[in-house]
Amino acid sequence: MLAATVRVTRDLDVAEESVQDAxxxxxxxxxxxxxxxxPGAWLTTAARNKALNALARRQxxxxxxxxxxxxxxxxxxxxxxDDRLRLVFTCCHxxxxxxxxxxxxxxxxxxxxxxDVASAFLVPEATMAARITRAKKKIAAARIPYRVPESDELxxxxxxxxxxxxxxxxxxxxxxxxxxxxxIDLAERALDLARLxxxxxxxxxxxxxxxxxxxxxxxxxxxxxxxxxxxxxxxxQDRSAWDRNLIAEADQLVVRALLxxxxxxxxxxAAIAALHAQAPSYAETDWPQIRTLYDALLRVWRTPVVALNxxxxxxxxxxxxxxxxxxxxxxxxxxxxxYHYLPAAKADFLRRLGRFAEAADAYAAALALTDNAxxxxxxxxxxx
Amino acid sequence: MTENATTERRPQYAVFIYEAVxxxxxxxxxxxxxxxxxxxxxxxxxxxxAGLGFQDPSTTTAVRGDLLTDGPFVxxxxxxxGIYVLEARDLDHAxxxxxxxxxVSGGVEVRPLVDFQVLP
Numbered sequence: 001m002l003a004a005t006v007r008v009t010r011d012l013d014v015a016e017e018s019v020q021d022a023x024x025x026x027x028x029x030x031x032x033x034x035x036x037x038x039p040g041a042w043l044t045t046a047a048r049n050k051a052l053n054a055l056a057r058r059q060x061x062x063x064x065x066x067x068x069x070x071x072x073x074x075x076x077x078x079x080x081x082d083d084r085l086r087l088v089f090t091c092c093h094x095x096x097x098x099x100x101x102x103x104x105x106x107x108x109x110x111x112x113x114x115x116d117v118a119s120a121f122l123v124p125e126a127t128m129a130a131r132i133t134r135a136k137k138k139i140a141a142a143r144i145p146y147r148v149p150e151s152d153e154l155x156x157x158x159x160x161x162x163x164x165x166x167x168x169x170x171x172x173x174x175x176x177x178x179x180x181x182x183x184i185d186l187a188e189r190a191l192d193l194a195r196l197x198x199x200x201x202x203x204x205x206x207x208x209x210x211x212x213x214x215x216x217x218x219x220x221x222x223x224x225x226x227x228x229x230x231x232x233x234x235x236x237q238d239r240s241a242w243d244r245n246l247i248a249e250a251d252q253l254v255v256r257a258l259l260x261x262x263x264x265x266x267x268x269x270a271a272i273a274a275l276h277a278q279a280p281s282y283a284e285t286d287w288p289q290i291r292t293l294y295d296a297l298l299r300v301w302r303t304p305v306v307a308l309n310x311x312x313x314x315x316x317x318x319x320x321x322x323x324x325x326x327x328x329x330x331x332x333x334x335x336x337x338x339y340h341y342l343p344a345a346k347a348d349f350l351r352r353l354g355r356f357a358e359a360a361d362a363y364a365a366a367l368a369l370t371d372n373a374x375x376x377x378x379x380x381x382x383x384x
Numbered sequence: 385m386t387e388n389a390t391t392e393r394r395p396q397y398a399v400f401i402y403e404a405v406x407x408x409x410x411x412x413x414x415x416x417x418x419x420x421x422x423x424x425x426x427x428x429x430x431x432x433x434a435g436l437g438f439q440d441p442s443t444t445t446a447v448r449g450d451l452l453t454d455g456p457f458v459x460x461x462x463x464x465x466g467i468y469v470l471e472a473r474d475l476d477h478a479x480x481x482x483x484x485x486x487x488v489s490g491g492v493e494v495r496p497l498v499d500f501q502v503l504p
Contacts, residue, residue, distance in 0.1 A: 095475060142496045143395045145474035 001044045002108060003083035006090075007146060009051045012108060012136045018054060022047035084109060085196060086148050091135075092160040093144045100135035105164040107132055110189050112171060119371065122338050148200075155204065158197075162210050162266060165193045169214050187221070190214055205260035209267030212253035216273035219246035231378035235282035247277045265301035268293055287316040304335040308342060320352040340369035344379065351382075394471045396433060396497045397478040402490040403465035406440040410488065417486030418466075425470060430481040435468035462490040469497065 001022075005015040022043050036042040091105040099121065106112040118128035138144065149157045169190035191214045198207045223237040254274050257267040272293045279285035294310035307330055315323025327346045336342045347362035367379045403410075410418075422432040441463040444456040456463070472478035475494070482494045 093475075095479075142397075143474040143478075145476050147476075149476075 001047055003087040004044050005047045005051050006087060007083060011140060014051055014054050018051035019047045021050045086146055088161055089148050090146045092164055095144060096135050100131050101160050102164050102167055103128055103132050104135045106168055110168050162206055165190050205257040206264040206266045208253045208257045209270045212250040212270035213266055213273055215246045215250035216277050219243040225374060229374055231374050250274055268297040287313055291317050304330055312345060315349055320349040324349040340366045396469055396471050398495050398497055399468050399482045400464060400493040401466040401485055402462040403487060404462050404489040414486045414488055424484055425481045428481055431471040433469040433471055437466040
């Protein structure tokens, strides 16, 4: 709905306000007249009318409106998926900083709150709010177009779009705050967006890789928490409950993506996830192969989070002491300060080495760094 | 309808040319490229509104209050060598047009203009 409204207003702030106004109107109108047959269409039309009124008011206030409503655009029928895609590419325009692209897409395309976006990127909320405001200002002032790029420029624009979709999935996979570990709505939006991109760009291996990665996450979703909502680590999950159809679909996509050429970071992550999904048990996982894939991933995408995940694979192949050494190198770099998975992984290695007092300290450090209740419970259990 | 379309002002952008090579040392083909640029931009659906080429930065005098100094305010290797204003459909179009600027060593910077320029 926001996407359809932006197309009319060409102003993200006016569009956002209009959508909110439309919801408010709906509350009283639907109570009076009953819920319409197509509530979504009702809201979209209401939001668009409110946007047009808002723009008309602004037009009388100013001699010149910098963002004019183009008359011919009003008659174009609204194709929602296409509109969303346009909004995604606008938010991911290379003229915006990488941080702004991701923040803006999560906020505007996916409706993630500014606080959750900030938390996903380990920055204060005020920082993220300022970043999003600056990005909106640049879109309006520089006239960043609201469109899907032409086919020749599409691949170059794709990486930032895929990054955004992936981070959205990550935010949904483990919600940065709140009571539930998983925010299914966000994870679903990420998968929808990824499938949409795959339909548009069937030849792009990295898009297929991203879809595969998200499918494996989805296949395991139900087993990541127990009835009480507590986190269940991969080692203890009920593998018989994983969705084999989704995993099979992911496998096909991964194989095709791997055959297409040197694999990119999403294809490699999908391959790792698929290997985990195929293993009959945690212990029987093909850890050497997973470590090899992490080595390759680290070459194309050198980030401390990948290095941390690699340390877990190293610990499985070469023992917890080797894993601990890898984590301590990362810890010394200070790049992951504030990232609770680092002390959590360290605690696990220390525990397996029988260094329980140090493990308890590390668990406590991890606990202090997460706001997610399900993760807090898990860490508290480990602390005993 | 067409009247409506023509009354909407298209956005304007300043294109800053940063070039390490002084104007007198520019190769003839690059110089020719600069001279032919407005025509090339027009052919691609844009319009050059105004353009200025600068002498070598060493010819600059900076004025700060009563103080006169030799050289520009900001010393950089890739000096501001010229500036032009173009009209385009949107940022993507403006970037496509600005990319046609001939450069030996350096690049261009595109900045949208606010809506009250003193231009013909």
